[in-house]
Amino acid sequence: MSAIGGRRSAPTGGGLFDLPPELAIDTDVARRVIVEFIRGQLRQAGFERAVVGLSGGIDSALVAYLVAEAIGPERLLCVMLPYRTSALSSRTDAETVVERLGCTGELIEISSMVDAYFGRADSGLVGAVGPDGLGASALRRGNAMARIRMTVLYDRSVTWGGLVIGTSNKTESLIGYTTIFGDAASALNPIGDLYKSQVRQVAAAVGVPDAIIRKAPSADLWPGQTDEAEAGFSYPELDRLLFWLVDRRRSPEELEAKGFAPDRIKWTLKAVAGSEFKRQVAPIAKLGPRTAGLDYLYPRRRPGSART
Amino acid sequence: MQPLRIALAQIAPRLGLLDENLASHHALIAQARSGGAGLVVFPELGLTGYLLQDLAAEVAMRLDDPRLVELAAATAGDGPEAVSAIVSFVEESADHRLFIAVALLEDGRVRHVQRKLFLPTYGLFDERRFFAAGDLLRATPSRLGVGVGLSVCEDFWHLGVPQLLALDGAQLLVNVSSSPGRDLAALNEVGLGTATSWRTLLRTYAQLTTSFVVFVNRVGVDESISFWGGSEVIGPSGEAVFSAPLYDEGLYFADVDLGDVRRERIALPLLRDERLELAVRELGRIVSERAGQADDSTAEPGSPPGLDVAPR
Numbered sequence: 001m002s003a004i005g006g007r008r009s010a011p012t013g014g015g016l017f018d019l020p021p022e023l024a025i026d027t028d029v030a031r032r033v034i035v036e037f038i039r040g041q042l043r044q045a046g047f048e049r050a051v052v053g054l055s056g057g058i059d060s061a062l063v064a065y066l067v068a069e070a071i072g073p074e075r076l077l078c079v080m081l082p083y084r085t086s087a088l089s090s091r092t093d094a095e096t097v098v099e100r101l102g103c104t105g106e107l108i109e110i111s112s113m114v115d116a117y118f119g120r121a122d123s124g125l126v127g128a129v130g131p132d133g134l135g136a137s138a139l140r141r142g143n144a145m146a147r148i149r150m151t152v153l154y155d156r157s158v159t160w161g162g163l164v165i166g167t168s169n170k171t172e173s174l175i176g177y178t179t180i181f182g183d184a185a186s187a188l189n190p191i192g193d194l195y196k197s198q199v200r201q202v203a204a205a206v207g208v209p210d211a212i213i214r215k216a217p218s219a220d221l222w223p224g225q226t227d228e229a230e231a232g233f234s235y236p237e238l239d240r241l242l243f244w245l246v247d248r249r250r251s252p253e254e255l256e257a258k259g260f261a262p263d264r265i266k267w268t269l270k271a272v273a274g275s276e277f278k279r280q281v282a283p284i285a286k287l288g289p290r291t292a293g294l295d296y297l298y299p300r301r302r303p304g305s306a307r308t
Numbered sequence: 309m310q311p312l313r314i315a316l317a318q319i320a321p322r323l324g325l326l327d328e329n330l331a332s333h334h335a336l337i338a339q340a341r342s343g344g345a346g347l348v349v350f351p352e353l354g355l356t357g358y359l360l361q362d363l364a365a366e367v368a369m370r371l372d373d374p375r376l377v378e379l380a381a382a383t384a385g386d387g388p389e390a391v392s393a394i395v396s397f398v399e400e401s402a403d404h405r406l407f408i409a410v411a412l413l414e415d416g417r418v419r420h421v422q423r424k425l426f427l428p429t430y431g432l433f434d435e436r437r438f439f440a441a442g443d444l445l446r447a448t449p450s451r452l453g454v455g456v457g458l459s460v461c462e463d464f465w466h467l468g469v470p471q472l473l474a475l476d477g478a479q480l481l482v483n484v485s486s487s488p489g490r491d492l493a494a495l496n497e498v499g500l501g502t503a504t505s506w507r508t509l510l511r512t513y514a515q516l517t518t519s520f521v522v523f524v525n526r527v528g529v530d531e532s533i534s535f536w537g538g539s540e541v542i543g544p545s546g547e548a549v550f551s552a553p554l555y556d557e558g559l560y561f562a563d564v565d566l567g568d569v570r571r572e573r574i575a576l577p578l579l580r581d582e583r584l585e586l587a588v589r590e591l592g593r594i595v596s597e598r599a600g601q602a603d604d605s606t607a608e609p610g611s612p613p614g615l616d617v618a619p620r
Contacts, residue, residue: 011494024495025494039529040320044323298361298363299323303324
């Protein structure tokens with residue numbers, strides 16, 4: 001790896017995206033660490049294969065590229081899991097990734113599973129949850145879709161014989177823009193410490209198609225939905241705020257002095273604090289002498305834990 | 309000329325798998341010897357892996373453990389067949405404290421043991437929860453013909469450690485590490501904040517102690533943490549003699565002339581000019597002031613003994 005080392009000038013998004021200078025990272029080092037992380041985790045767990053749910057967005061595309069680099073495309077299963085209202089462009093973008101990588105791609109429509117639960121107003125179908133399901137909010141439906149996708153990925157994990165690789169980035173994890181036990185569920189997460197801007201930077205470095213890097217991030221729950229419209233501000237701005245708040249330990253007053261708008265600071269602090277529970281395992285009521293996570297502390301992948 | 313070939317074992321130990329790691333140490337000692345090395349250095353906890361948590365007690369060895377004795381025996385040999393090895397493991401004392409230890413093995417025996425003095429317990433580190441801190445810092449003579457000073461990772465983030473080792477007679481300072489790489493940035497020297505900090509420390513210590521500094525850092529992954537390697541040998545003038553690549557596992561060889569220490573110390577007699585009695589006197593004063601046994605010269609007027617702020 002001769003590429004590592006040597007001083008270089010600050011990278012930019014090269015016109016493809018907006019990269020705040022303080023978030024710029026050495027993509028050669030990032031790529032090397034992540035690829036070794038994926039290999040090490042799989043080896044410790046006794047697996048050689050992996051499963052990634054491909055949405056057509058940049059996060060899962062980047063993860064697929066990195067996993068393919070780590071273990072070879074022939075060991076990677078990418079599963080596309082559209083609902084009937086998902087954008088067609090999401091699917092074609094995901095198919096482009098599968099094609100470019102030369103990995104195995106699989107399409108599993110989740111519409112019938114989601115509709116079997118909530119029902120379907122336009123055809124008069126009442127779902128398992130009863131008539132109430134017909135008017136389920138976008139939040140309920142979105143969470144259910146994320147968890148059904150997780151269910152499929154973990155089932156395919158068994159048949160493919162590979163671990164489910166997580167695709168949540170640091171930005172969405174910190175503000176809680178994830179579904180617990182849905183898209184936030186995984187066996188390991190290679191990009192969970194990269195802000196969205198850094199995901200874009202690494203994605204550009206590993207060759208994720210420009211169209212995927214350029215398009216507006218979206219949960220794709222309804223036509224035209226975008227993350228940035230929902231949050232009310234842009235990823236570069238949110239990433240910068242989170243970086244100074246979390247990584248550089250700045251107080252709200254110091255953030256304001258740096259030029260961040262007070263309402264944005266307030267919104268972010270609330271989002272971060274309010275989603276703390278999503279980033280941690282559930283607490284166990286302490287009763288016995290030794291309790292998992294408190295005073296029974298072992299590496300997740302300890303000797304003897306590997307599958308084979 | 310006092311030539312010495314140093315082998316840097318920049319390895320990825322298997323977490324908690326003592327037997328596997330012992331086997332790889334035996335193999336690498338043999339490889340270092342056949343490569344003409346007089347010294348082979350392994351990283352911190354190279355025999356056990358780093359992120360042990362409750363596994364620490366399960367992989368601990370007493371100094372009389374047959375497995376350690378056998379590893380030490382592998383260093384025996386006549387003339388060029390002899391090799392010194394610096395290895396690191398979890399040491400259990402007779403009173404059942406667990407230490408992170410580094411040992412110099414040579415002439416077929418355990419020549420010297422240094423227990424890690426500073427156990428980082430902040431940020432991503434939790435060492436004090438699982439380990440006891442060493443109380444003793446000593447340089448050791450060696451068959452290499454120079455004094456050797458051993459230290460473990462965080463020990464080198466405390467200025468006194470390299471200085472005390474050099475003053476105690478070490479001309480070859482060895483730091484074995486399991487340094488987690490973090491703070492990825494675009495503008496650091498090698499793209500990694502941790503590496504940039506370490507590289508600065510190593511060069512500074514070598515220059516200020518006019519000694520060789522050997523740094524061996526592991527690679528591989530324990531859980532979330534990736535170790536960055538980048539092992540180095542720095543000469544007594546502060547210039548790098550050898551720098552291993554970041555993240556690449558391997559046994560790397562570096563040739564040095566230990567005679568450089570004499571040349572540097574004659575030209576730049578920093579150690580000669582050290583004022584030990586001054587340091588002892590001032591340290592004694594500071595300890596007394598902190599303990600409230602003497603007036604604190606820098607405290608606010610009216611502060612109670614041992615406190616540096618006067619309550620209002």
